[in-house]
Amino acid sequence: MTNEIDYKVEHSPAYASLRLDLKANQTVLVESGAMAAMDPWIKMKSKARGGLMKGIGRMVSGESFFVSEFTAEGKAGQLYLSPGVPGDVQHYYLNGNALMIQSSGFVAASQTVEIDTKFQGFKGFFSGESLFLLRATGQGDIWFSSYGAIVEIPIDGDYVVDTGYIVAFEDTLNYQAEMLGGLSFRGLKTGILGGEGLVCRFKGRGRLWIQSREIYGLINFLNPFRPTKSN
Amino acid sequence: MNVELLHQPDSAIARVTLKAGEELVAEAGCMIAMSGFINASTTLRQGKGGGIMGGLKRLVAGESLFLSVFRSPTAGGEVFLAPKLMGDILQYQMTGNGLVAQSTSYLASESDVDIELGFQGFKSLFSGESLFWLNISGVGSVLLTSFGGIYEVDVDGEYIVDTGHIVAFEKSLNFKITKAGSSWMGAFLGGEGLVCHFQGQGKVFCQTHNPGAFGSLVGSQLPPR
Amino acid sequence: MKYEIRYKPAFAAIFVTLSPGESMTAEAGAMTSMDAQLSMKTKFSGGFFSGLLKKFFGGESLFVNVFTNQTKRTLNLVLTQSAIGDIGCIELRGEREICFQPGAYIAHSPGVKMSVQWAGFKSWLSGEGLFKLKLKGNGQVFFGAYGGITKKRINGEFIVDTSHLVAYEPGIKMNIGMAGGLIGSVTSGEGLINRLSGEGEIYLQSRSIGGLVKYLRPKVF
Numbered sequence: 001m002t003n004e005i006d007y008k009v010e011h012s013p014a015y016a017s018l019r020l021d022l023k024a025n026q027t028v029l030v031e032s033g034a035m036a037a038m039d040p041w042i043k044m045k046s047k048a049r050g051g052l053m054k055g056i057g058r059m060v061s062g063e064s065f066f067v068s069e070f071t072a073e074g075k076a077g078q079l080y081l082s083p084g085v086p087g088d089v090q091h092y093y094l095n096g097n098a099l100m101i102q103s104s105g106f107v108a109a110s111q112t113v114e115i116d117t118k119f120q121g122f123k124g125f126f127s128g129e130s131l132f133l134l135r136a137t138g139q140g141d142i143w144f145s146s147y148g149a150i151v152e153i154p155i156d157g158d159y160v161v162d163t164g165y166i167v168a169f170e171d172t173l174n175y176q177a178e179m180l181g182g183l184s185f186r187g188l189k190t191g192i193l194g195g196e197g198l199v200c201r202f203k204g205r206g207r208l209w210i211q212s213r214e215i216y217g218l219i220n221f222l223n224p225f226r227p228t229k230s231n
Numbered sequence: 232m233n234v235e236l237l238h239q240p241d242s243a244i245a246r247v248t249l250k251a252g253e254e255l256v257a258e259a260g261c262m263i264a265m266s267g268f269i270n271a272s273t274t275l276r277q278g279k280g281g282g283i284m285g286g287l288k289r290l291v292a293g294e295s296l297f298l299s300v301f302r303s304p305t306a307g308g309e310v311f312l313a314p315k316l317m318g319d320i321l322q323y324q325m326t327g328n329g330l331v332a333q334s335t336s337y338l339a340s341e342s343d344v345d346i347e348l349g350f351q352g353f354k355s356l357f358s359g360e361s362l363f364w365l366n367i368s369g370v371g372s373v374l375l376t377s378f379g380g381i382y383e384v385d386v387d388g389e390y391i392v393d394t395g396h397i398v399a400f401e402k403s404l405n406f407k408i409t410k411a412g413s414s415w416m417g418a419f420l421g422g423e424g425l426v427c428h429f430q431g432q433g434k435v436f437c438q439t440h441n442p443g444a445f446g447s448l449v450g451s452q453l454p455p456r
Numbered sequence: 457m458k459y460e461i462r463y464k465p466a467f468a469a470i471f472v473t474l475s476p477g478e479s480m481t482a483e484a485g486a487m488t489s490m491d492a493q494l495s496m497k498t499k500f501s502g503g504f505f506s507g508l509l510k511k512f513f514g515g516e517s518l519f520v521n522v523f524t525n526q527t528k529r530t531l532n533l534v535l536t537q538s539a540i541g542d543i544g545c546i547e548l549r550g551e552r553e554i555c556f557q558p559g560a561y562i563a564h565s566p567g568v569k570m571s572v573q574w575a576g577f578k579s580w581l582s583g584e585g586l587f588k589l590k591l592k593g594n595g596q597v598f599f600g601a602y603g604g605i606t607k608k609r610i611n612g613e614f615i616v617d618t619s620h621l622v623a624y625e626p627g628i629k630m631n632i633g634m635a636g637g638l639i640g641s642v643t644s645g646e647g648l649i650n651r652l653s654g655e656g657e658i659y660l661q662s663r664s665i666g667g668l669v670k671y672l673r674p675k676v677f
Contacts, residue, residue, distance in 0.1 A: 011603065014241035015466070035617055148244075160267050217260075217315030226453045317466070384489065391490050439536050
């Protein structure tokens with residue numbers, strides 16, 4: 001796959017870190033808070049991505065409102081980016097086609113890529129689980145992250161995926177979010193987040209990337225360790 | 232069924248391929264993806280240790296109340312399973328001997344394997360971990376998970392394992408919960424708390440990391456509940 | 457003493473083999489499993505007062521455990537850290553010193569000495585701790601990170617997000633500040649950054665607990 005910005009993914013797949021080698025005066029858009037380290041002549045500017053409405057859309061989906069622009073001023077520089085969760089980073093080159101990415105998976109992209117938020121699923125009654133996707137179009141590089149390792153599955157036919165594990169998929173696939181009754185165990189108030197049985201049914205041909213862990217598993221695990229509110 | 236383990240040890244997942252009519256029992260909520268024609272049902276496990284009491288027993292043990300059963304009408308049905316936490320998966324072949332596993336380590340098993348809350352829990356006084364153990368018997372494959380990498384120790388004599396690091400051990404071993412060092416001061420302050428002292432012959436499966444320690448590290452910084 | 461770091465970088469753990477008479481010091485809670493014949497003694501880390509300083513200002517635990525092989529055959533010990541991630545080993549010889557961020561230290565061999573050094577108020581305000589942990593001597597020191605460890609040699613200036621720095625040579629100066637002015641820091645989410653200057657080696661981790669907390673915060677309720 002071609003790329004415009006030179007990059008290297010280190011410590012894959014557990015704690016992948018993205019190192020971008022920017023040429024002089026090259027700019028890259030980065031998810032807010034992802035910078036780990038950089039050469040001092042790289043300048044940072046934060047912007048509300050895509051105007052106010054789109055920015056709010058991102059906020060609702062759980063992404064932060066802002067995206068930062070990093071430019072290597074005058075000479076080539078290195079920028080190290082780290083996502084918040086342990087996992088992998090994957091590169092994709094958009095060439096006029098469209099890629100759907102799970103909302104919290106965006107890491108970085110070339111300036112020439114357009115990102116749009118779409119709400120796809122249902123808000124689960126008990127868990128608040130819903131399916132938010134970002135639609136990336138245009139021309140350029142895009143990097144997305146996962147929680148856990150990334151497994152690429154070429155789809156040709158009919159496939160069902162739990163929405164919590166979707167990382168990204170090519171727009172050529174038809175998809176539909178549905179509740180699979182046989183998987184839901186929300187009958188009892190067990191206080192567990194997730195477990196709605198919300199799945200995405202894919203049909204057609206295209207590539208799908210899934211991750212090997214799901215964030216609600218971590219959230220439920222951490223819950224008992226949180227400090228309790230004192231009155 | 233055919234089990235393939237991918238991405239060990241970081242965030243291992245199991246890719247299970249079922250034969251026609253075969254059933255896979257798994258912890259509810261662990262399915263990542265599956266072929267479109269597989270039937271899934273979430274039930275209280277029937278049979279030994281099943282039914283309402285069995286389900287309640289498992290809830291007490293810290294396992295989810297329900298198990299999902301995946302059934303493939305034709306051959307070649309695929310199910311991808313993932314544990315809740317980052318870590319490894321171990322496939323253990325039950326051959327009629329008993330295996331004792333930590334309650335949160337169960338991922339999936341073939342339908343002829345029986346899972347029961349056998350050993351009574353002993354609360355780890357210092358770290359606040361309540362440890363419950365599952366008594367696994369029967370014949371077939373069982374998939375266990377760990378927090379961290381899984382390493383196997385062939386005990387022939389004596390071996391000590393910190394209680395938060397035990398995944399499973401063969402029932403042929405004797406075990407005793409004791410303090411790690413020679414003094415109680417050490418146990419309290421040395422942070423080791425209680426350890427499990429194994430004696431005899433058999434295998435112990437250990438995990439490199441302690442979920443409780445990591446949970447406190449991150450959980451203590453989250454907003455209060 | 458022989459050691460092997462396995463399961464890198466996801467869940468690195470140190471598998472140590474101690475010959476008769478050898479010992480190893482590790483922070484409290486680091487022991488995963490060991491041969492029952494090893495003796496373990498709990499001590500105040502470097503003496504009572506020094507230990508207190510380390511606990512309250514350096515972010516390290518007050519106690520360490522010393523594992524000694526008092527038998528006639530080689531014994532095994534497995535050590536780990538509470539965070540999940542990579543573990544690195546640094547060989548110290550002669551004048552070479554290394555400083556650790558709070559929480560990074562795991563274990564060291566007998567020839568190495570730990571000391572606590574004043575880090576400055578700015579460091580404390582930024583949450584780095586008032587004291588730095590410094591190690592020097594002849595032997596090995598093991599440290600852990602949350603994420604993968606990247607070693608980098610700097611010569612001049614380099615900017616690092618404060619939560620991603622793990623270890624550094626003492627000759628490197630730190631200057632902690634805001635990423636881009638008050639508004640810039642809040643909007644960019646970058647928070648505090650550390651402007652390093654000097655010459656020497658630094659160790660970075662590819663994740664931060666702060667980063668994980670920030671990611672999870674909007675999702676919990």
